[in-house]
Amino acid sequence: MQSEVFHHFDPSASSGENGGPLYGRRAAVQSGICVRGWPTEAGSRALKGFKAIEDASVVERMRRAGAALVGNTRTSELGFGLYGDCSGKALAEGLADIVLMTDTLGEARVAAALAGLCGFKPSWGRISRFGLIGLVPSMESCGMMAGNPGDIRVGFEAIEGIDDRDPSMPGSNVPPRVNESGTPALPPSAGIVTQCLETLDSVERVAFSRGLSRLRLLGIPVREVKFEDFDLFRTIHQVIGSVEASSSCGKYDGVRFGHRASGGGNWNEMYLRSRSESFSPLLKTFLFQGAWFQFENYEAFEKACRIRARLADESRKLFSGVDVLVFPARRAANHAASAQTLDRIYDAFSLTLLSNVTGQPSISLPGFVTAGEEDLGLQIVGPLFGDERILSISEWLFRKGEEAR
Amino acid sequence: MSMDFEPVIGLEIHVQLNCETKMFCSCPNRPGDDPNRNTCPICLWMPGNLPLFSREALEKATLACLALHCEIQKESAFDQKVYYYPDLPKGYQLSQFHKPLARNGWLEIIGENGAPNRIRIQKIHMEEDVARLVHEYEGRHPVSLVDFNRAGVPLVEIVTEPDLRSPSDAMEFLRLLRMQLRYSGSSDCSMEQGTMRVDANVSIRPRGTDVFHTKVEVKNMNSIRNVGDAIAYEISRQADCVKAGEPVVLHTRLWDPDKRVTSPMRAKFEGPCVPDPSVPLIVIEDEWLETMKSRLPEMPAHREERFVNAYGLSRDEAVLMSSDRELSEYFDSVVRFDVSPRLAAQWISAQLLPLFKEHDENPADSPVTPERLAGLLAMIEREEINANSAREVLKKLRDGRSSAQQIVDECGYRQVSESAELDALVDRVLEENPSAVENFHKGAAKAMGFLMGRAMQASGGKANPRLLKEIMTKKLG
Known part of the structure; x- marks a missing residue:
């Protein structure tokens, strides 16, 4: 059945393997994550009527861990941004305990911050991309949202790890885990990026400084670190993201699946009509931008790739001085759920793009960065493949936070 | 062709590797089977799938490069060659543009003057083949059908330097290339079957100069002979242009094997190439490369x-x-x-x-x-x-x-080499053919052949010819 929240909903879904770490938990996935036989339209007309042929590896692993798969949630177009996304609602309304969702710009973390939940984006390469209808392969990770970081850790442990069907995972290049969960050095030290602070408005400043005070109260040393090129993350994400999106969307041609426009005297017209009817103005802008870089300004794209490598390197070095970096997860004034233009989207996600560009893991926690009714979410970024570490820190923080309340 | 012009020719050769499977999935590499039999979610590029690069494709491609004396690059990578056409299920072709598998190869042909001539190979890269389009009519309505059996079939593209100077050079080069690749066991290289496809870039220049002029690409030749003929045609066509004072324009022409002429085709669309984020970087280790060399x-x-x-x-x-x-x-x-x-x-x-x-x-x-x-x-x-x-x-x-x-x-084929037996046989033949014997003595050498033939026949074809002739000569002597 369908609902306002779910594209496909099966509340009586039975649990997976007995005794698994997720046994008895209800999991939902975004409709861009393939579940065999389910309508898998990823919020896009380009996939109208498409039913997944196979389970995504993450779905297979959730089942194996014992989760009951209750449905797939309505999502923004191809998971880009949060306009139309219902994953937060599925959790808030108690219809699921954990939601798997793609994090391309920071969707899992920002949606969590909007709903007072925890949202996690794992390191790029820790989660198999097989069965994810992606948009920006090198930036997106299958993330997740849940009411507490403990559930996220269990979910992450269930789905992470090498998969034969995703050859782009780093495989044997993954360094030994930075710190096993349960034995992190606590309290950790935290860094705040000076250049980020400068972009915060008055509400955000108030909320963030309250959050930092709460961290200090828990014994966490906080110090400023410099990241001169912080403002470049947005441009780099947009240039590379749009180019990859333009390529990824090449498969939506109406030939094998999805929407095919009627009329059209020849294949070329059929293509043009189908594609022009398949994408929203927002996606079209993004895809046109990508096509423009591909066809007209390839040098700018190459330059963006070089800058990206530099940003990742600088970002890595920041962790020699601190255990984690902290940011607010979302902006106060720019509402991600209503952003429907590229500029507004990039405004709304400007605080989360860093870890999508660098591939580093990042989590957002409620209850720390607050101003009045507003909870902007405390975003914690760790070094690449330091996923277990930031999850342990989150669990510790979450517990301390609850004790304090 | 005018004596005033020298042709400059470079070739781009697509060769289908004879692997068991396609390049990025485990579908059989048999494009000729019933349409759309050899397909899967990966080569149909259904949403959510990722390309799984075939080890065998890398091995066969490497053998092909080694057979053409190329330097295998330490690192190579796949790019997305972007263009939109129904033969391409994902809107881009996985090909190696920025980082090809191999560079700097050569083959030494024997030129028309009999001297060896080293033809340089600029680069060899791997790429996947695209689907085959079939245009038909359903009643009066034209329909286009797509056969994805060929989509994802492993290819290498071999690009030569513009070192060839005549149609016969080009043909000689292709024959040598085909022999080398067949030896390496990486491809059947049949132009007739389409497992080797050749495009020729042809330009002309005043003999004795070393500048490059506008080139024209010629396609659609289905045999090595046709490649030679198409190039020869294109050279004389360009020479006529120049003599008539018309400029040679950059474009692509199709060879018509029946009319034996080339004619212009639609403008060729050159798509951009961006790095593919899903196929891992290919890093060649020395030890592996040595294994490949030992397999040649x-x-x-x-x-x-x-x-x-x-x-x-x-x-x-x-x-x-x-x-x-x-x-x-x-x-x-x-x-x-x-x-x-x-x-x-x-x-x-x-x-x-x-x-x-x-x-x-x-x-x-x-x-x-x-x-x-x-x-x-x-x-x-x-x-x-x-x-x-x-x-x-x-x-x-x-x-x-x-x-x-x-x-x-x-x-009973055993040869009769017994002198006594042959002696008797020769005697009998000479006796039965007195006029031939007479002719022989008059100096007609042909008569000897006739008598030998008769004797051989009489032996049922089993006489030892050397011994038979010895005896015959002696007896006639």
Whole structure:
């Protein structure tokens, strides 16, 4: 059945393997994550009527861990941004305990911050991309949202790890885990990026400084670190993201699946009509931008790739001085759920793009960065493949936070 | 062609690798099967799938590059070549543009003047083939059908430097390339079957200058001869243009094999190439590369030299015996049974090759195994049978299971070398043909041939010809 929240909903879904770490938990996935036989339209007309042929590896692993798969949630177009996304609602309304969702710009973390939940984006390469209808392969990770970081850790442990069907995972290049969960050095030290602070408005400043005070109260040393090129993350994400999106969307041609426009005297017209009817103005802008870089300004794209490598390197070095970096997860004034233009989207996600560009893991926690009714979410970024570490820190923080309340 | 112009030719050659599977999935690499049989979610590029690069494709591509003396690059990577067409299920072709698998190769052809000429190969990259489009009518409505059997089939594209200077250079280069690649075991290289496709870039310039002028690309040739003809046509067409004062414009032309002319085709769309984020970077380790090198057989040029030096073949015999890998291995095996290499080469080229061709057989799976042929050749060497009988025995070797020795014994082909028996036979023939004998004595040399023929016939074809002639000469003398 369908609902306002779910594209496909099966509340009586039975649990997976007995005794698994997720046994008895209800999991939902975004409709861009393939579940065999389910309508898998990823919020896009380009996939109208498409039913997944196979389970995504993450779905297979959730089942194996014992989760009951209750449905797939309505999502923004191809998971880009949060306009139309219902994953937060599925959790808030108690219809699921954990939601798997793609994090391309920071969707899992920002949606969590909007709903007072925890949202996690794992390191790029820790989660198999097989069965994810992606948009920006090198930036997106299958993330997740849940009411507490403990559930996220269990979910992450269930789905992470090498998969034969995703050859782009780093495989044997993954360094030994930075710190096993349960034995992190606590309290950790935290860094705040000076250049980020400068972009915060008055509400955000108030909320963030309250959050930092709460961290200090828990014994966490906080110090400023410099990241001169912080403002470049947005441009780099947009240039590379749009180019990859333009390529990824090449498969939506109406030939094998999805929407095919009627009329059209020849294949070329059929293509043009189908594609022009398949994408929203927002996606079209993004895809046109990508096509423009591909066809007209390839040098700018190459330059963006070089800058990206530099940003990742600088970002890595920041962790020699601190255990984690902290940011607010979302902006106060720019509402991600209503952003429907590229500029507004990039405004709304400007605080989360860093870890999508660098591939580093990042989590957002409620209850720390607050101003009045507003909870902007405390975003914690760790070094690449330091996923277990930031999850342990989150669990510790979450517990301390609850004790304090 | 005018004497004032020199053609400058470069080739781009697509070669289908004879792998078991496609390049990024485990579908069978059999494009000719019933339409859309060999497909899966990956090669149909259904949402959520990721390309799984085939190790065998890398191995075969590497063998091909090594056979063309290329430097295998330490790192290579796949790019997305973007264009939109229904033959391309994902809107881009996975190809290596920025970081090709190999660079700086060469092949040495023998030019028309007989001198060796080294043709440089700029680069070789891997790429996936695209689907095949079939345009048909349903009643009066034109329909386009897509057959994805070919989508994802592994290819290498070989790009030469513009080092070729004549149609015959180009043809010679292609024949050599085909031989090298077939030897390496990486491709069947059949232009007729479409497993080798050649595009030629042709330009002309005043002889004696070294600038490059506007080139024209010529496509759609389905044999090496057609490549030569299309290039020759294009050279004279461009020369006519220049003489008439018209500029040569950059464009692509299609060769029409029936009319034997080239004609312009739609403007070619060159899509951009962006790095693919899903296929991992290919890093070649020295040890692996050494394994690949060790998998290459002795290549034709070396084999030819060995056949001349170790076996004493003539140059022409050695060229022929080394022209095909299976044939050369067959020849080598025959010689290993201790028969004269030249006799073996002569018998293989004059008798066995036509037999293989007649029965559409490969040397490796012919019932005339090297051992059985060697048995026959040994009997010829020992003069136990003559050439006429040997040809009959060879046919029976092909059709049955007996050894040459058994066939000779059973069918009575054994050569008659008994002097007494031949003496009597010659006497009888001379007696029966007095006029021929008379003619011989009058000086008609032809009469000797006639008498020999009669004598051979009388022996049932089994007389030892050398001995027979000796006796005949003596008796006539």
